[in-house]
Amino acid sequence: MDERKKxxxxxxxxxxxxxPKVLERAHQAALIQMGEKPAPLRDNEASRLFKxxxxxxxxxxxxxxxxxxxxxxxxxx
Numbered sequence: 001m002d003e004r005k006k007x008x009x010x011x012x013x014x015x016x017x018x019x020p021k022v023l024e025r026a027h028q029a030a031l032i033q034m035g036e037k038p039a040p041l042r043d044n045e046a047s048r049l050f051k052x053x054x055x056x057x058x059x060x061x062x063x064x065x066x067x068x069x070x071x072x073x074x075x076x077x
Contacts, residue, residue, distance in 0.1 A: 001009075015023070028038040043051070053064040 031038040049064050053061045
């Protein structure tokens with residue numbers, strides 16, 4: 001294994017140990033330092049579904065629950 005492959009392997013192992021939130025914040029800070037506009041933080045799927053279910057006094061709550069039931073049906077049985 002040449003030096004380049006060894007270094008890449010070491011970097012991958014080190015990155016696995018770093019919390020993903022810390023990596024994302026470092027990425028955002030690097031973009032700001034380079035003068036680029038950072039991308040807005042995205043909500044994860046659970047947060048997005050929760051917000052959708054709570055919107056408009058729970059108007060789409062049954063739709064969201066049906067989607068989740070369909071998605072996790074195999075895991076429940």
